[in-house]
Amino acid sequence: MTHTPYPQSYYAASANPTPARPELLGEVQTDVCIIGAGYTGLSTALFLLEHGFKVVILEAAKVGFGASGRNGGQIVNSYSRDIDSIERSVSPKNAQLLGDMAFEGGSIIRERVKKYGIQCDLKDGGVFAALTAKQMTHLESQKRLWERYGHTQLELLDAKRIREVAATDNYIGGMLDMSGGHIHPLNLALGEATAVESLGGMIYEQSPAIRIERTAAPVVHTPQGHVKAKFVVVAGNAYLGNLLPELAAKSMPCGTQVITTERLSDELAKSLLPQDYCVEDCNYLLDYYRLSGDKRLIFGGGVVYGARDPANIEAIIRPKMLKTFPQLKNVKIDYAWTGNFLLTLSRLPQVGRLGHNIYYSQGCSGHGVTYTHVAGKVLAEALRGQAERFDAFAELPHYPFPGGQVFRVPFTALGAWYYSLRDKLGV
The missing domain is CATH 3.50.50.60 (FAD/NAD(P)-binding domain)
Structure with missing residues (x-):
């Protein structure tokens, strides 16, 4: 076999x-x-x-x-x-x-x-990072919702505080969940x-x-x-x-892509994520990243509907990483891979x-x-x-994807494009 x-x-x-x-x-x-x-x-x-x-x-x-x-x-x-x-x-x-x-x-x-x-x-600590005022308003609402269910290990972060968590100018604020982690x-x-x-x-x-x-x-x-x-x-x-x-x-495999840098110096690693929390942004097609135990940056994002393996994962994800951390432009990528998750409607x-x-x-x-x-x-x-x-x-309640197996990929990709466009326009 x-x-x-x-x-x-x-x-x-x-x-x-x-x-x-x-x-x-x-x-x-x-x-x-x-x-x-x-x-x-x-x-x-x-x-x-x-x-x-x-x-x-x-x-x-x-x-x-x-x-x-x-x-x-x-x-x-x-x-x-x-x-x-x-x-x-x-x-x-x-x-x-x-x-x-x-x-x-x-x-x-x-x-x-x-x-x-x-x-x-x-490691303890996970951050949801807001790129727009609309996303920050959503995090404020999410905090109230989660606290209604007794989840209280949450802290809203303003622009200054999130800069202390992730060394990037991308975000206007965020929410820290200390029961999250990586x-x-x-x-x-x-x-x-x-x-x-x-x-x-x-x-x-x-x-x-x-x-x-x-x-x-x-x-x-x-x-x-x-x-x-x-x-x-x-x-x-x-x-x-x-x-x-x-x-x-009633489900569809989808691929997400991840890259991992070479080992970073302790100084560089700490400058990127001083608290060693993991981070994900609030976009519909979100980016996520964290430090590994041996001080590499693990950065992922993107979705391939239907779970096809992209020809060049680094070409898809590295620009996202550099938009977040341009200071890594000369850092080598040691690993790149894709993995499938299962999406429901x-x-x-x-x-x-x-x-x-x-x-x-x-x-x-x-x-x-x-x-x-x-x-x-x-x-x-x-x-x-x-x-x-x-x-x-x-x-x-659960439903089959519209169009059956033949059309579920293009229909879902079209929906994702719509929400991604809304993220970019901040609406």
């Missing part, structure tokens, strides 16, 4: 040592079979194992191969659409549940890092995988799920084996393919059940680092018979 390695990213190059994991050969029986060894699958597995379940994870490539090991590494609270959007579409009770969960993911990550001794360069995302996934195995969970790599028998006791088939289980959790997100067509119809995650024994979570829409860890807890609760929070997510 073809061996799928990690992409040539900074994260893969600086990953903590990890053992080779076997391919699934023959038959295995378990309580829960999880498809996908990214954050959703790993988080679900940990919560289940901690409550006595037997768990097997099937991974098509390697642990954290997808978005979990390629993202910007930013711990960002809430969802891609904020809680006020949710309040307009679900019952007051479920709005409260979903609002409370919007701030839970970062706590779960920190608990996992501490409990299992995961080395992933965890991590080495692949090392977080690898540490969680080790924790899964320490509790008796089994992870099979290079073992893609190619078919699910939807029976009373579902069977998940791979090229060289199969897993018989009581329940299946589908956690493949943007890398699931067409395994379950009814899920693929509502930009809210899709959580549900197919039949009575196949559960799924997908469609983080670019806000996956925190959400996936909450999703794992919610899925595990549902499998233990505590479905209140699962049902709150399941109530969120």
Whole structure:
């Protein structure tokens, strides 16, 4: 069978040592079979194992191969659409549940890092940066909204204060969230995988799920084996393919691009981001950046609808970096890569059940680092018979993309162009 390695990213190059994991050969029986060894699958597995379940994870490539090991590494609270959007579409009770969960993911990550001794360069503090007066007004409103749900680790930043956080003249202000932060995302996934195995969970790599028998006791088939289980959790997100067509119809893989500089001097690194916070701007097609543990600038942005790999990632992202930090014009780029996230039309995650024994979570829409860890807890609760929070997510309305698979990319790109134009015009 073809061996799928990690992409040539900074994260893969600086990953903590990890053992080779076997391919699934023959038959295995378990309580829960999880498809996908990214954050959703790993988080679900940990919560289940901690409550006595037997768990097997099937991974098509390697642990954290997808978005979990390629993202910007930013711990960002809430969802891609904020809680006020949710309040307009679900019952007051479920709005409260979903609002409370919007701030839970970062706590779960920190608990996992501490409990299992995961080395992933965890740092506290994340900044939302406003380029226009309209965006600053939105941040003021967002602060009031989040505080209504008990989230109080927030500080509005004026033009002077944000200049102390990020050494650029791009912004007129911002908001600091001290419960946000950043991590080495692949090392977080690898540490969680080790924790899964320490509790008796089994992870099979290079073992893609190619078919699910939807029976009373579902069977998940791979090229060289199969897993018989009581329940299946589908956690493949943007890398699931067409395994379950009814899920693929309601979502679209999209690519985002990331570059990483050579190591910077301590003086230069500190001059760019003096507090070592991560930053994302407030544009619809946003830019995001932070320092790595070894003092490189990691800078990402842009969206490619339909998840095509651009021919020259550096040519797309380097100009964005230099617009923010022109002082880096002579700095070399050591790594450039793309990774896919799964977009939904509502930009809210899709959580549900197919039949009575196949559960799924997908469609983080670019806000996956925190959400996936909450999703794992919610899925595990549902499998233990505590479905209140699962049902709150399941109530969120979701729709197929207009035009079906043929036209979803151009329609979505047209919508993104419209919002991007509004960002540029400040309207």
